[in-house]
Amino acid sequence: MIIMNDNLNEPIEVVVSFKGNEIVPKFFKWRNKFYQIAKVHLVHTSRIGQQLLYHFSVSDAANYFQLTFNSFNLSWRLTAIYNQG
Amino acid sequence: MPRIILHLDMNSYFASVEQQANPFFRNKPLGVCAYLSKNGCIIASSVEAKKVGIKTGCRVFEAKKLYPKVILVENNPDKYRTTTKKIFSILQGYTDEFEPYSIDEAFLNLTGWVKDFNQAQSLAEIVRSRIKNEVGDWLRCSIGISYTKFLAKLCSDLAETDQTKIFTNNDDLADLYQSLKLTDVWGIGKRLELRLNRLGIYTVTDLRNYSVVNLIQVFGQTGYWLWSRINGLEIDQLSLASEAKSIGHSYCLPKWTTDKQYLASVLMKLCEKVGKRLMEKRLQASTLNVYWSYLKGGGFGRSFKVFRHLKYGYDINRLAGQVLAENFLEDKVQMLAVSVSGLLPYFNQLSLFASAQDNSELNEALYSLRSRFGESIIYHGKMNGLSSQAVDRIGFRKVELEGY
Numbered sequence: 073m074i075i076m077n078d079n080l081n082e083p084i085e086v087v088v089s090f091k092g093n094e095i096v097p098k099f100f101k102w103r104n105k106f107y108q109i110a111k112v113h114l115v116h117t118s119r120i121g122q123q124l125l126y127h128f129s130v131s132d133a134a135n136y137f138q139l140t141f142n143s144f145n146l147s148w149r150l151t152a153i154y155n156q157g
Numbered sequence: 158m159p160r161i162i163l164h165l166d167m168n169s170y171f172a173s174v175e176q177q178a179n180p181f182f183r184n185k186p187l188g189v190c191a192y193l194s195k196n197g198c199i200i201a202s203s204v205e206a207k208k209v210g211i212k213t214g215c216r217v218f219e220a221k222k223l224y225p226k227v228i229l230v231e232n233n234p235d236k237y238r239t240t241t242k243k244i245f246s247i248l249q250g251y252t253d254e255f256e257p258y259s260i261d262e263a264f265l266n267l268t269g270w271v272k273d274f275n276q277a278q279s280l281a282e283i284v285r286s287r288i289k290n291e292v293g294d295w296l297r298c299s300i301g302i303s304y305t306k307f308l309a310k311l312c313s314d315l316a317e318t319d320q321t322k323i324f325t326n327n328d329d330l331a332d333l334y335q336s337l338k339l340t341d342v343w344g345i346g347k348r349l350e351l352r353l354n355r356l357g358i359y360t361v362t363d364l365r366n367y368s369v370v371n372l373i374q375v376f377g378q379t380g381y382w383l384w385s386r387i388n389g390l391e392i393d394q395l396s397l398a399s400e401a402k403s404i405g406h407s408y409c410l411p412k413w414t415t416d417k418q419y420l421a422s423v424l425m426k427l428c429e430k431v432g433k434r435l436m437e438k439r440l441q442a443s444t445l446n447v448y449w450s451y452l453k454g455g456g457f458g459r460s461f462k463v464f465r466h467l468k469y470g471y472d473i474n475r476l477a478g479q480v481l482a483e484n485f486l487e488d489k490v491q492m493l494a495v496s497v498s499g500l501l502p503y504f505n506q507l508s509l510f511a512s513a514q515d516n517s518e519l520n521e522a523l524y525s526l527r528s529r530f531g532e533s534i535i536y537h538g539k540m541n542g543l544s545s546q547a548v549d550r551i552g553f554r555k556v557e558l559e560g561y
Binding site: 111113114115116117118119120121122123127129131136138154155 | 174177178179180181233235236238239240293527528529530531534
């Protein structure tokens with residue numbers, strides 16, 4: 073069974089590396105737990121007015137996450153999580 | 158040197174992008190929906206979903222009956238547009254004649270950029286490989302290569318998933334068309350098929366062999382275009398600059414109704430969206446078109462020129478709302494559409510008529526606020542509660558991508 077939640081908007085702390093002209097998230101901390109990102113599958117952008125948001129679709133061994141970076145206020149949020157329960 | 162045209166068509170695009178983003182969705186039946194409600198329509202299904210009978214146009218409740226474990230996601234236009242921009246930026250590196258045909262299709266004129274069709278085929282594989290490496294390894298595309306735009310598109314339609322098909326010899330057209338129905342080719346839908354049937358034309362081969370003089374007599378210029386394309390004559394150029402002839406929005410209502418108050422609110426939102434695009438492009442319009450369709454079939458439409466050109470959503474809604482208010486609804490409405498045409502560059506001509514209302518400063522201020530802070534920062538009270546309705550969607554044909 074797949075458990076999905078794409079109505080999240082929770083603050084997270086993220087460690088990234090800068091590779092060429094890409095930002096690659098490596099780890100993030102959510103609710104006091106650390107998650108190591110195995111792969112970045114897709115990056116897409118959206119706008120709210122002048123705020124440009126970067127959405128990183130990533131996964132670790134067992135879960136999919138969407139991490140969203142707001143380039144206006146430089147904040148990171150967890151905006152979706154999917155796991156096979 | 159023969160013309161060499163390449164047509165690229167991403168396979169099951171929206172569904173593939175969702176599977177690219179989330180690896181848990183891969184190899185599973187997945188449908189991308191306009192809405193996730195029971196009557197929501199599936200606008201794209203994965204290869205796996207198509208195998209179990211879940212196709213575009215299927216309703217959510219039908220899909221669940223066909224395959225109860227189907228994964229259904231709501232469509233995400235920003236995700237698809239961003240991915241398309243990355244794909245198109247790869248394609249643009251290979252020619253200066255590039256036409257983005259839709260959100261998931263493009264034409265490239267490779268004439269003069271490759272030596273021959275063999276080199277074009279090699280290029281197709283390079284493009285395919287770059288899309289997988291640089292955009293997403295789950296993304297697949299069918300590529301068609303030929304000497305006319307029409308034949309290149311036909312080749313990509315006939316190619317298998319993630320494969321390339323080349324057609325180079327006019328003498329082989331008979332073989333190419335052998336098993337094709339009329340509606341299998343670009344530009345022929347059900348209505349045109351019926352008209353062709355009345356002339357005794359039932360297959361592509363029949364059309365190819367039919368007298369071009371008779372086709373022109375019956376269909377005019379269109380008849381000549383049809384015949385030329387089918388016979389391998391190039392009459393199409395790549396459209397490099399897409400100047401919009403009209404701007405419009407339509408919306409399939411989640412609840413079918415005759416409630417004019419609700420319909421007026423949704424219509425207002427559609428008008429605001431049209432107005433926003435007019436302002437973004439700094440255009441104004443001389444013609445308004447309003448249409449709605451009924452649940453029982455058929456619909457109602459009005460199209461008229463306006464004395465004072467339309468620039469803002471407020472003006473468009475004032476007139477479109479009048480059309481709705483003044484006309485009787487024969488049945489429950491299932492779709493609303495509004496568009497403007499007769500587009501001209503924006504100019505602020507003052508009116509001679511003192512009584513004419515001018516809300517231009519207010520509208521400019523509203524536009525600035527929304528551009529800066531988002532659409533929800535300020536809106537008309539009638540649109541309250543409609544944030545999840547008439548939302549951003551991708552059109553089925555030519556799409557507007559920043560930079561194209």
